Amino acid sequence: MAVITDPTSLDGQAQPPQVYEIEDLIRPSEVEQLSEAASTRPQGPEQTAQLQAQVVQLEAHTALRDATAPVPRLVRGRYRSTDAGHQLELRVDVDGLRPTMRVSGDFFQTSGATTSYVGSFVVEAPAITSEPGVVKLEGQGRFSFPVASRHVRVTIPRAAGLPPRPAMATVQFSAGAAAPGATATFVCSFVSPHFRSVQLEQDSVAGTVPFLSYDTGSLPQPPTSPSRTLTVPKAYQEAGVEVQMAGAPNIIDTSAAGPNAKWDEAELHNAMVNHFSLWRDAPLWQVWQLVATSHVDPLVRGIMFDFSGAFQRQGCAVFHDNIKGSDPASQRAQLRTYVHELGHAFNLLHSFEKNLGDPPQPLGPNGGFGDLSWMNYVQKFQPPPPAIGGPAAYWAAFPFQFTENELIHLRHGFFRDVVMGGKPFGRGAAEVDMDLFADPVIDNSGLALELRSDNTFRFGQPVVVELKLSTSDLRGRTTHGHLDPKDGFLSIAICDPSGETKLYRPPMRRCLDGDAEIRLDAERPAIYKSCYIGYGKEGQYFQQPGRYQLRAQYVSSDGSRVLSPIHQVTVRMPRTDDDENVAELMMGDEQGMLFYLLGSHSETLSSGNAALEEMIDRYSDHPLAVYPRLVKGANAARDFKYLSADKTLSTRAANPHESIEQLDSVIRASLEDRGVDNITLGWTMRRRARMEARAGDPERARRTMDQMVEVFRRRTSSPSVQRYIEMQAERVKEAVTRESR
Structure with missing residues (x-):
C-alpha cells in the first residue's frame, strides 16, 4: 500500500515526521466543507487564516493521493504459460481499445527442442466479475478439437504499485458447474499488450520509394476519427497486432533485368521462394512484402502471390507505379494498399466476398460493398442506396480501421486460420x-x-x-x-x-x-x-x-x-496404360502450378518442368501433349525476370523460335478439334504472331492475325464476337508495325 511522510501539521506548525495511509487522508468532500466554512461562516481574522491554511494543506494531500493512488491495470493482452511439455498462449480482450469481449488461446506441445501446435479455443462474451484486486472471466469455450472440459475460467489479479505491475493469469478448464473441479490449470505470465506479433520482411525494387507514414488529418476524414500519423505497423497495432520490421530492407538492383519493369505471377512466385530469407515450410508469424514497380496488368495495384501447397499466405507485393507520389492523396492510397495486402496474408478476404469464406462470414452493408474497412475496394464502395458511393464517399467516412468482425479474426481466429503458412486463403474448418x-x-x-x-x-x-x-x-x-x-x-x-x-x-x-x-x-x-x-x-x-x-x-x-x-x-x-502414365506426368502439384502460370523458369518447379518435358518426348502423339507444349511455348515467349537467392535480379531473354515451334503444334491440334478451347486458341495465335515479329518476320505475324480472323469467322456466327476478334487482330498488327520500325 502506498504511503507518504508528512513533516507538517494541518495548523502549519512543524511536527515530527508521521506516516499516513493514502486511503486515510481527508477526502475531497471534507476539503469542500472547510473551504465553505472559511468563506461563509463569521470568523475572526485568526480563525479565517487557520481555516484557509487547513484548506491549502488538505488540497495538497488530496493532489498527492490522486497522483500516487494505484491505477487499476488493464487486463487486456497476451499471456503465456511456462508449463513443462505444454504451453498455453492466452489472449484477453475485455478492455482497452475496441475490446471485442472475448478470451481466446492456442495450445502447443513441447517435445525436446521442438514445439507443435495442438489446438485453439475462444470464449465469446464471457461473464466478467470485477472485484477489489481481481478480475474473473468465465464462459463456455468453442474449441478447434473435441474436448469435454469446455468451461473456461480466467482469474487475473489487478496488481497494485506504481506503475502497475503485469499480473499473472490463471486459466482453468473444467466441465462446468455440473461437474465441479478443474481438469486442467495453466498459470500464464503477461507477455505483451498485443494479441499477436508478426515479423514483416520488406524489400523494394530499385526506383520505388517504400511507404513510410501518413497523417490522417492531411485530408478530410470522419469527425469521430482522431487525426494521427499512421505507419503500416501502427495501423495493425491499433487492431491489436504487433508488426515488427525484420532486419534492414533490401533494395533490389534491376540494372541487369533489362527494360521490362513489369512483373507477372511466375516472376513474383520465383522471387519469393528465392528471396524471402525468413521463409520456411511451416506456419510462422512471418511475411514478406515486395515493393515492385508494376504488374503486367496495369489495373493491378497489389497481389498475394505465394503459391499453393501446404504453406500459403506468406508473401505479397504492392505495385509502386499505381500508387506512387508524395502528396497526401498518394500517401493515403499507399497506406491503404500496404495494409490491405498484408490483411490477405492474415487470411482476411475482400469485404464483398467474406460469405465465400470457409466457414462463411457475414457480409457487411450492401453485400459488403458498404464496409468501411481496409479490406474493401475504395472505388467499389457503395453503402445501401440512396447513399452515394465511390472514393470520395469512402474516404469521407473511413476511420482507418478494420471492421469488428475483422478484428475478431485478427485477434481471436484459431491459430491455423490466421498464421502465415496455416490454412489456405479463405479456409476455416468447414x-x-x-x-x-x-x-x-x-x-x-x-x-x-x-x-x-x-x-x-x-x-x-x-x-x-x-x-x-x-x-x-x-x-x-x-x-x-x-x-x-x-x-x-x-x-x-x-x-x-x-x-x-x-x-x-x-x-x-x-x-x-x-x-x-x-x-x-x-x-x-x-x-x-x-x-x-x-x-x-x-x-x-x-x-x-x-x-x-x-x-x-x-x-x-x-x-x-x-x-x-x-x-x-x-x-x-484412363483407357490404356499410356493414359495412366500421361495422367501421372500431368497431375503433380508442380505441373498444376506450371499450367496456372503458363510456365516458369523457377528452380522450385524444376521437377514439374521435367515431367512435362518427358510428356512431350515420350508421348508426343498423345492428345494431352498439346497442354505441355502450350506451357513450354508460352514460357519461351517471355522475358523472365529472375530474382536469385543472393538478391540479384537478371533477365532470361525470350526464345522466339522455340516459342513459335511449340505454339504451332498447339494451333494445328486445335484446328483439328483436338486441342485447346477457342479463347485459348485466340490467345495462342496472338502470342505466336508477337514472337514471329520478334524473330524478324513481321509479315508472317500479320498473316497469322489474318488466319485468326478467318478461323473464328468459321467457328462463330455471332457478329459481336467476330468484330471483337477483328479488333484484337488489328491491335496486334499495329503493335507489330510500331515495333518493327
Missing part, C-alpha cells in the same frame, strides 16, 4: 455450403452468367472452362469485366463425385485499381473469359474420375450476385 450459390428470390440485375466447357475430360487433362457474361436487358447494363477468379469477383463451386463441395481458390489473388467498366448492349451483348480451374490453393481439384457439378457466381458493380446454371462435366477413367 466445407462450402452450396446454399451460398442458391438462386436469388428476386433477380433484377439484368445480367446472365453462363459456365461452359467440353462435357468430358480425359483423366489428367487440365480442366478449362469458358465464362460468358451477357445482358438480359434490352436497354443494356454497365458493369465491370473482371471474370477471372483471381480478381475476387468471380467464384466457382466444384462438387466432386463423392458429393464434397469446394470453392475454387486460385493460387494467387490480385487487388485491382480502377473500375474497368464495360457496357453490355445490342452492340456488345456479352464478354467471355477462359479459366483454368484444375489447380489451385488446395491442389488438384479433379483428382478422381466421375461426374462433377460446377456453378459460378459473379458479383457485379452494384453488388448484384449473378449465378450460372449448374454445369456438369465428366472426367473419364
Whole structure:
C-alpha cells in the first residue's frame, strides 16, 4: 500500500515526521466543507487564516493521493504459460481499445527442442466479475478439437504499485458447474499488450520509394476519427497486432533485368521462394512484402502471390507505379494498399466476398460493398442506396480501421486460420455450403452468367472452362469485366463425385485499381473469359474420375450476385496404360502450378518442368501433349525476370523460335478439334504472331492475325464476337508495325 511522510501539521506548525495511509487522508468532500466554512461562516481574522491554511494543506494531500493512488491495470493482452511439455498462449480482450469481449488461446506441445501446435479455443462474451484486486472471466469455450472440459475460467489479479505491475493469469478448464473441479490449470505470465506479433520482411525494387507514414488529418476524414500519423505497423497495432520490421530492407538492383519493369505471377512466385530469407515450410508469424514497380496488368495495384501447397499466405507485393507520389492523396492510397495486402496474408478476404469464406462470414452493408474497412475496394464502395458511393464517399467516412468482425479474426481466429503458412486463403474448418450459390428470390440485375466447357475430360487433362457474361436487358447494363477468379469477383463451386463441395481458390489473388467498366448492349451483348480451374490453393481439384457439378457466381458493380446454371462435366477413367502414365506426368502439384502460370523458369518447379518435358518426348502423339507444349511455348515467349537467392535480379531473354515451334503444334491440334478451347486458341495465335515479329518476320505475324480472323469467322456466327476478334487482330498488327520500325 502506498504511503507518504508528512513533516507538517494541518495548523502549519512543524511536527515530527508521521506516516499516513493514502486511503486515510481527508477526502475531497471534507476539503469542500472547510473551504465553505472559511468563506461563509463569521470568523475572526485568526480563525479565517487557520481555516484557509487547513484548506491549502488538505488540497495538497488530496493532489498527492490522486497522483500516487494505484491505477487499476488493464487486463487486456497476451499471456503465456511456462508449463513443462505444454504451453498455453492466452489472449484477453475485455478492455482497452475496441475490446471485442472475448478470451481466446492456442495450445502447443513441447517435445525436446521442438514445439507443435495442438489446438485453439475462444470464449465469446464471457461473464466478467470485477472485484477489489481481481478480475474473473468465465464462459463456455468453442474449441478447434473435441474436448469435454469446455468451461473456461480466467482469474487475473489487478496488481497494485506504481506503475502497475503485469499480473499473472490463471486459466482453468473444467466441465462446468455440473461437474465441479478443474481438469486442467495453466498459470500464464503477461507477455505483451498485443494479441499477436508478426515479423514483416520488406524489400523494394530499385526506383520505388517504400511507404513510410501518413497523417490522417492531411485530408478530410470522419469527425469521430482522431487525426494521427499512421505507419503500416501502427495501423495493425491499433487492431491489436504487433508488426515488427525484420532486419534492414533490401533494395533490389534491376540494372541487369533489362527494360521490362513489369512483373507477372511466375516472376513474383520465383522471387519469393528465392528471396524471402525468413521463409520456411511451416506456419510462422512471418511475411514478406515486395515493393515492385508494376504488374503486367496495369489495373493491378497489389497481389498475394505465394503459391499453393501446404504453406500459403506468406508473401505479397504492392505495385509502386499505381500508387506512387508524395502528396497526401498518394500517401493515403499507399497506406491503404500496404495494409490491405498484408490483411490477405492474415487470411482476411475482400469485404464483398467474406460469405465465400470457409466457414462463411457475414457480409457487411450492401453485400459488403458498404464496409468501411481496409479490406474493401475504395472505388467499389457503395453503402445501401440512396447513399452515394465511390472514393470520395469512402474516404469521407473511413476511420482507418478494420471492421469488428475483422478484428475478431485478427485477434481471436484459431491459430491455423490466421498464421502465415496455416490454412489456405479463405479456409476455416468447414466445407462450402452450396446454399451460398442458391438462386436469388428476386433477380433484377439484368445480367446472365453462363459456365461452359467440353462435357468430358480425359483423366489428367487440365480442366478449362469458358465464362460468358451477357445482358438480359434490352436497354443494356454497365458493369465491370473482371471474370477471372483471381480478381475476387468471380467464384466457382466444384462438387466432386463423392458429393464434397469446394470453392475454387486460385493460387494467387490480385487487388485491382480502377473500375474497368464495360457496357453490355445490342452492340456488345456479352464478354467471355477462359479459366483454368484444375489447380489451385488446395491442389488438384479433379483428382478422381466421375461426374462433377460446377456453378459460378459473379458479383457485379452494384453488388448484384449473378449465378450460372449448374454445369456438369465428366472426367473419364484412363483407357490404356499410356493414359495412366500421361495422367501421372500431368497431375503433380508442380505441373498444376506450371499450367496456372503458363510456365516458369523457377528452380522450385524444376521437377514439374521435367515431367512435362518427358510428356512431350515420350508421348508426343498423345492428345494431352498439346497442354505441355502450350506451357513450354508460352514460357519461351517471355522475358523472365529472375530474382536469385543472393538478391540479384537478371533477365532470361525470350526464345522466339522455340516459342513459335511449340505454339504451332498447339494451333494445328486445335484446328483439328483436338486441342485447346477457342479463347485459348485466340490467345495462342496472338502470342505466336508477337514472337514471329520478334524473330524478324513481321509479315508472317500479320498473316497469322489474318488466319485468326478467318478461323473464328468459321467457328462463330455471332457478329459481336467476330468484330471483337477483328479488333484484337488489328491491335496486334499495329503493335507489330510500331515495333518493327
